[in-house]
Amino acid sequence: MPASAAGAVRGRFAQTLAIARRAWYNEEKRPQGRAACVRGGPRFPLPPARACWGLYLKLLVTGGAGFIGSNFLFYMREKHPQTELVCLDKLTYAGDAETLAPFCGAPGFAFVRADVADGAALDAALEEHRPDAVVHFAAESHVDRSIADPSVFVRTNTAGTQALLEACRRHGVERFHHVSTDEVYGDLDGTEERSAEDAPLRPSSPYAASKAGADLLCAAYARTYGMFVTVSRSSNNYGPYQFPEKLIPRMVVSALRGEPLPVYGDGLQVRDWLHVRDHCAAVDRILRAGRAGRVYNVSAHCERRNIDVVRLILEELGLPLSRIRHVADRPGHDRRYAADASRLREELGWEPETAFAAGLRAAVRWYLAHRPWWEHILSGEYQSAYARLFAPGR
Numbered sequence: 001m002p003a004s005a006a007g008a009v010r011g012r013f014a015q016t017l018a019i020a021r022r023a024w025y026n027e028e029k030r031p032q033g034r035a036a037c038v039r040g041g042p043r044f045p046l047p048p049a050r051a052c053w054g055l056y057l058k059l060l061v062t063g064g065a066g067f068i069g070s071n072f073l074f075y076m077r078e079k080h081p082q083t084e085l086v087c088l089d090k091l092t093y094a095g096d097a098e099t100l101a102p103f104c105g106a107p108g109f110a111f112v113r114a115d116v117a118d119g120a121a122l123d124a125a126l127e128e129h130r131p132d133a134v135v136h137f138a139a140e141s142h143v144d145r146s147i148a149d150p151s152v153f154v155r156t157n158t159a160g161t162q163a164l165l166e167a168c169r170r171h172g173v174e175r176f177h178h179v180s181t182d183e184v185y186g187d188l189d190g191t192e193e194r195s196a197e198d199a200p201l202r203p204s205s206p207y208a209a210s211k212a213g214a215d216l217l218c219a220a221y222a223r224t225y226g227m228f229v230t231v232s233r234s235s236n237n238y239g240p241y242q243f244p245e246k247l248i249p250r251m252v253v254s255a256l257r258g259e260p261l262p263v264y265g266d267g268l269q270v271r272d273w274l275h276v277r278d279h280c281a282a283v284d285r286i287l288r289a290g291r292a293g294r295v296y297n298v299s300a301h302c303e304r305r306n307i308d309v310v311r312l313i314l315e316e317l318g319l320p321l322s323r324i325r326h327v328a329d330r331p332g333h334d335r336r337y338a339a340d341a342s343r344l345r346e347e348l349g350w351e352p353e354t355a356f357a358a359g360l361r362a363a364v365r366w367y368l369a370h371r372p373w374w375e376h377i378l379s380g381e382y383q384s385a386y387a388r389l390f391a392p393g394r
């Protein structure tokens with residue numbers, strides 16, 4: 001083929017690719033299926049396998065072996081099976097490669113074991129996989145651990161986010177979504193208010209401060225370098241695969257092991273609960289339709305006192321309230337968080353689908369039915385799963 005004809009074909013191919021990517025981001029307008037390539041797609045010859053709308057998007061998901069990241073990978077595989085997924089995770093104590101066993105050997109899935117604070121490793125991963133978008137869940141996420149040792153939180157959550165932003169900038173990644181928390185707004189004790197996205201950041205714990213630092217770096221990269229960055233600030237999540245150090249799985253596991261249920265202080269701290277699947281749907285929506293440089297709160301506006309959540313768990317398990325044991329409160333413990341998700345609802349049409357009572361019941365039943373999952377976490381055995389499932393040359 002003469003060079004000019006080859007150039008024209010390449011140009012058309014690139015044009016098809018660009019249209020398909022735009023269509024992925026704007027799913028509502030995307031024709032479905034292979035026939036759509038002919039009906040609704042461009043009118044020139046298409047390479048057979050990858051030409052259909054939506055096939056081109058490749059997402060790199062950091063922290064995909066953790067609670068929300070793994071739920072997000074499952075959600076994406078179910079909702080958008082043609083999207084290629086790359087999970088980048090360091091596999092800290094909170095990352096369980098075993099959770100991702102269903103992806104082992106699956107086409108369109110890759111696992112990279114790397115630290116988000118390691119620029120060279122990020123360069124290698126981005127060079128090899130060339131994702132269209134990065135969704136950044138990886139973090140140290142447990143407040144108590146941040147009180148015991150803040151330094152790893154600053155390294156992973158703040159410096160790690162900066163390293164990832166910088167690597168994405170160098171490699172021209174089209175979109176960067178950062179997953180943050182409503183804890184950056186700090187304590188709303190004594191008010192009825194909900195924090196909107198422009199509320200001041202007043203983090204209380206080292207965890208929340210390290211996340212707030214990351215949020216500000218995202219804003220700086222969007223403004224200074226014109227990167228397409230979005231941020232979501234979610235309220236407390238619950239659901240399957242949550243590490244059993246967090247309130248709901250911890251209480252269920254303690255109850256099932258016949259131990260007392262340890263409740264901090266008077267237990268009257270108010271948290272705003274969101275089912276993890278609703279969070280995943282929100283991130284998906286923001287990734288497709290969110291505006292550059294924008295922050296979106298994610299909340300089902302579902303406030304519950306910790307003590308009431310623990311009572312509901314005991315009720316669901318048919319156990320007496322006498323199992324509750326009040327223990328010394330966490331230093332600096334915020335009394336109330338509540339984020340206002342009107343922007344996400346009004347701009348992007350997101351609505352949570354899971355009512356708290358039903359979602360909590362389902363979560364409790366999931367931990368009951370998946371005893372081997374949390375038993376192998378508690379035993380530490382899960383830390384060998386990577387070598388078995390995803391290590392190169394396994």
Ligand SMILES: NC(=O)c1ccc[n+]([C@@H]2O[C@H](COP(=O)([O-])OP(=O)(O)OC[C@H]3O[C@@H](n4cnc5c(N)ncnc54)[C@H](O)[C@@H]3O)[C@@H](O)[C@H]2O)c1
Nearest residue numbers: 063065066067068090091092094095115116138139141237
């Ligand atoms: N869990 C919640 O209720 C909640 C609420 C709001 C926001 N968030 C945010 O959502 C994100 C995910 O939270 P989660 O509860 O799933 O956390 P998690 O602790 O369950 O999982 C974190 C994951 O990140 C990985 N990771 C940690 N350090 C890393 C590093 N340096 N490099 C690469 N990978 C690393 C871990 O191995 C793990 O797989 C976090 O950014 C958190 O701040 C969580």
